[in-house]
Amino acid sequence: MKNLVLFILVIIVFASCDRRTGQLTGVQDRPRVYDEKPAGMVYIPMGSFMMGPSDEDIAYSHNAVSKRVSVRSFYMDETAITNNQYRQFVHWVRDSLFRLELGEALDDEFLIFSDDFGQELDPPLINWDAGFDLQDEEVRLALEDFYLPEHERFFRRREIDTRQLIYRYHIIDLNRAARKDERDTPRNEFVREWETHVYPDTLTWIHDFSYAYNEPMTQMYFWHPTYDHYPVVGVNWEQARAFTVWRTQFLNSYLQRRGRAMAMDFRLPTEAEWEYAARGGLELNPYPWGGPYTRNQDGCFLANFKPMRGDYVSDGGFQTVIVGHYPPNDYGLYDMAGNVSEWTRNTYDESFYIYGHDMNMDYHYEFDPDEDPPALSRKVIRGGSWKDVAYFLQVSTRNYEYQDTAKSYIGFRTVQTYLGTDRRHGETSNIY
Numbered sequence: 001m002k003n004l005v006l007f008i009l010v011i012i013v014f015a016s017c018d019r020r021t022g023q024l025t026g027v028q029d030r031p032r033v034y035d036e037k038p039a040g041m042v043y044i045p046m047g048s049f050m051m052g053p054s055d056e057d058i059a060y061s062h063n064a065v066s067k068r069v070s071v072r073s074f075y076m077d078e079t080a081i082t083n084n085q086y087r088q089f090v091h092w093v094r095d096s097l098f099r100l101e102l103g104e105a106l107d108d109e110f111l112i113f114s115d116d117f118g119q120e121l122d123p124p125l126i127n128w129d130a131g132f133d134l135q136d137e138e139v140r141l142a143l144e145d146f147y148l149p150e151h152e153r154f155f156r157r158r159e160i161d162t163r164q165l166i167y168r169y170h171i172i173d174l175n176r177a178a179r180k181d182e183r184d185t186p187r188n189e190f191v192r193e194w195e196t197h198v199y200p201d202t203l204t205w206i207h208d209f210s211y212a213y214n215e216p217m218t219q220m221y222f223w224h225p226t227y228d229h230y231p232v233v234g235v236n237w238e239q240a241r242a243f244t245v246w247r248t249q250f251l252n253s254y255l256q257r258r259g260r261a262m263a264m265d266f267r268l269p270t271e272a273e274w275e276y277a278a279r280g281g282l283e284l285n286p287y288p289w290g291g292p293y294t295r296n297q298d299g300c301f302l303a304n305f306k307p308m309r310g311d312y313v314s315d316g317g318f319q320t321v322i323v324g325h326y327p328p329n330d331y332g333l334y335d336m337a338g339n340v341s342e343w344t345r346n347t348y349d350e351s352f353y354i355y356g357h358d359m360n361m362d363y364h365y366e367f368d369p370d371e372d373p374p375a376l377s378r379k380v381i382r383g384g385s386w387k388d389v390a391y392f393l394q395v396s397t398r399n400y401e402y403q404d405t406a407k408s409y410i411g412f413r414t415v416q417t418y419l420g421t422d423r424r425h426g427e428t429s430n431i432y
Contacts, residue, residue, distance in 0.1 A: 031261040038075055038251075038266075038416060040085075042332040044277050046073040046422050051275055051361070052353060053396045054284040055292075063350040063398050069361050071276045073422050076269065077413035079323035079334045080231035080342060081243070083222055086200070089243050092250070093167050093198050094146075094160065095125045101142050120254055162199035169194055169245045173366060192366070196242040200234035201406040208408045217319065217408070229322050231340045231411040237379045237403035240268060240343045240412040247414065268345040269415040271352075271398070272361040274382050278336040278395040280329030286394045288329040288336040294390050302326055303338030304386045305393055312386070319386050319408075337393040340411035341381040348378035348400035367403060377403045385409035 037043060052066035111124040148161045170191050176182055177190045205217040221227050222234070235243075247266045255262055269277070278288050286292055289302050296302055301315035303326055312318055316325070317339075324334040346352070347365040356363060367377040378400040384392035387409050391397060401410060 031259060033261050033419075035419075038263075040077055040079070041075040041416065042078045043418070043423060044074050044076055044273075044331055047071060047276065047281070049276050049279060050283060051272060051396075053394075055286055055394075058391060059397075061350075061398070063353075064396060065353045067353055067356075067358065067361075069272050069276070069358050071272055072360060073418040073420075074269075074273060075416045075418060076273075076277050076331075076333060077415075078328070078332055080340055080411040080413045082229050082323055083232045084228040086232040086235065086243065087222075089167075089246050090165060090198050091125065092246065093165050097146065097164070097166075098126060098143060099124075101146070120257055163197065165198050167196050167198045167242050167246060169196075169242060169249075171245070171366075175364075175366075194238075194242070196238050198239060198242060200232060200239070201236075202234055204234040204406050204408040214408075230320050231323055231335070233320065233340055233408050233411050234406045235410075235412065236406040237268075237343050237401075239406070243412075244268060244414050264417045264419050266414045266416050268343055268412060270360070270362045271344050271346045271380050271382070272356075273415060274342070274344050275395050277331055277333055278329065278383065280331045280333070280336075282330065286396070288333070288395060289327065294393070303335070303384075303393055305338040305384055306387055306389050317386055321386070336383055336395070338384055338388075339386055340383075340409055341385045341388070341392075341399065341407075342383050343410065343412040344380045344382055346380045347376065348380045348398070374402065379403045381410055 048068060048070040050066055051069040052064045054066070057064075110127050112121060112127045113124045114120050146160060146164050148159055150156075152161075153159065170193055173190045173192060177185075177187075182190075200222050202218050202222055205214040205221065208214075221230070222232070244266045248263070251266075252262045279285065280288055280290075282290050287294070287302070294301055294303065294305075294307060301307055304315050304317040304321050306312055307314055315338075320339055323339070326335065326338070328334045329336055346363050347367075349363060352363050365372075365376050369377070379402070381399050381401055382395075382397075384390075384394075384397070392399065401407060
């Protein structure tokens with residue numbers, strides 16, 4: 001016993017001496033870094049490229065000039081966000097609202113605490129297949145406000161009122177916080193609260209096209225399993241941003257519970273990032289696949305768009321098609337031209353290329369509908385869609401839509417800044 005006590009004292013002394021060497025060793029026991037490639041994303045290395053048109057401005061839009069821009073490395077979704085991926089967000093919001101209403105009434109057997117990959121869910125999802133009884137009188141009364149009232153039901157079906165699916169989140173205005181005249185402003189004033197309806201506008205298929213029969217797409221596109229791996233549409237810019245906030249918190253809540261450092265935020269790409277990634281490392285080429293043609297050597301179209309004199313079907317599609325149907329570019333990204341146009345982070349300004357910085361070029365204005373003119377709510381969309389002619393498929397073509405407007409031909413994909421200098425061939429330049 002005496003020897004054991006002596007041994008413990010020796011350990012304590014040596015440990016104490018190690019901590020008091022007087023040397024600069026940095027803070028010890030730091031959290032382990034999250035340095036994994038996010039699921040479904042590809043790595044885009046840092047680089048410099050000539051941003052802007054490489055050919056005649058045939059539309060005479062005068063909204064872009066050629067400019068050398070440098071972009072840091074980042075991850076990007078290899079395809080546009082699909083219906084099924086976005087549905088995970090919708091279901092999370094639904095289950096969160098249900099749990100909030102039901103409190104602790106649900107037993108563990110009716111809850112799912114982790115996803116298929118072992119990632120812990122917070123809050124847990126409701127296990128609808130475990131015999132959870134929505135017809136229980138107490139449950140029905142508690143959740144009644146989330147269902148359509150009887151006078152709004154079709155064929156007497158008791159269905160979720162999607163207007164109730166609202167995601168509430170916060171955005172920190174770092175640009176305002178960085179201003180010198182705001183240095184003494186309380187931190188809480190830089191935090192803005194947002195509420196966003198998350199369910200897509202399925203009626204876009206009808207109101208986007210007058211005198212066209214698109215009712216089947218309105219009825220089936222978002223929820224039917226046939227379209228699980230088609231790009232989500234009917235999502236405005238505000239909903240796309242809400243998705244990126246949710247995806248960030250969803251991952252970071254998992255990492256925090258395991259004592260790991262938080263991951264960088266998911267977000268919409270800047271214009272510069274989008275164009276750099278779309279080019280796939282090929283300079284001065286009009287399309288993601290390189291050369292000036294929209295067909296390959298076998299005469300097959302290389303994207304889903306409106307070729308020739310308005311033929312929707314010659315490219316193998318009619319409206320949207322399954323993501324990844326056409327070959328990827330040299331970075332491994334699919335559908336950077338055609339299928340659906342994609343939201344970017346940036347506010348649209350015709351002269352942005354003139355005053356934008358040549359390092360991580362970015363212009364984002366936080367629109368206030370009570371104070372600002374509608375023009376400031378325009379957000380840049382890129383890539384062209386299934387309804388567009390080839391000009392809009394070019395990697396340098398700029399277009400815009402208002403941030404509160406959803407369309408049947410606009411989707412999105414997300415990016416995540418790579419923390420570190422660069423990563424090549426699976427290695428990191430970070431010496432630690």
